[in-house]
Amino acid sequence: MLFLDDARIKNFTSCFKERKFLEFFFKRIRPNDITAETSAHYRDHFPFVSLCGRERNFIRCDDVPAVFTHVFRDKEGGGERLCYGHAGDALSVPWEPARVCMFPASGRVYHPAPERYGSVGLIRSRLAIELSKDFSFGNGEEQPPTHFCWNGTTHELDTEWWKSTYINQRGEVLE
Numbered sequence: 754m755l756f757l758d759d760a761r762i763k764n765f766t767s768c769f770k771e772r773k774f775l776e777f778f779f780k781r782i783r784p785n786d787i788t789a790e791t792s793a794h795y796r797d798h799f800p801f802v803s804l805c806g807r808e809r810n811f812i813r814c815d816d817v818p819a820v821f822t823h824v825f826r827d828k829e830g831g832g833e834r835l836c837y838g839h840a841g842d843a844l845s846v847p848w849e850p851a852r853v854c855m856f857p858a859s860g861r862v863y864h865p866a867p868e869r870y871g872s873v874g875l876i877r878s879r880l881a882i883e884l885s886k887d888f889s890f891g892n893g894e895e896q897p898p899t900h901f902c903w904n905g906t907t908h909e910l911d912t913e914w915w916k917s918t919y920i921n922q923r924g925e926v927l928e
Contacts, residue, residue, distance in 0.1 A: 775840040778803050778810070782818050783869045784919070785811065800919075801870075817919060819866040819874030824848050835864060837874055846874075850903035852911050855881075855888065857897055863915060871919025 785795065785802040795802075799811035801818050812818055819837045825845075827834050833848035846866060853876070854863045862881040866874030876884065884901070891899035901908050915921060 772840045772843060775838050776843040778805070779818075779838040779840060779844055781805055782812065784871060816861065816875050817863075817866070817871055817873055819870040821864055821866075821874050821876045821880065823880060835874075835876075837866065850901055850906075851908035852914050853884065853901050854910070854912060854915050855885065855898055857895060863920065865914060865918075873915060873918035873920050 781803045782801050783804070785800055795811050799813050801812040801814065803810040803812060820839075821835045821837045822839060823836050824833055825836060825842060826832075827845075834842070834845040835848045836842055836845045838844040846864075849865060852865050855861070856863070860881075862876040862884060863873050864876055866872060887902040888898035889900035889902070889907070890896065897910070897912055899910055901910055
């Protein structure tokens, strides 16, 4: 969910809900690499920015800016897609069940996202709990899952893709 940074209470009633605005905002997010001296101090506290015309919306997030909310079947292409940004089907990526990645230390589950979000997105808790029932831990439960069963097909998980993403750059460790 998207909130103003200074909102005291952050819940469903105080978040942005207009889908067209959310789509507009999320399509403009990118890593905050602004080098102007007056803006440089924002980089440490706001790792992402959404440029809306001349306005700079600095983004602070608990983890990563893209949060995946649900999987749906694309009516046009027939494939499955993963939605993010609470903008309905307007913001989505192809669902890649073999590239789901769970970090055992935090319990967080990730999936590839567009590069502008650091190439990684967090799967929201409700969906992650649902998906985690189908993980197989071939190396023990202290290690990341090795396989994931989706729609009757067991996928060997790719545990390397996340190493080129924002979460690796900030020092996350899979094991």
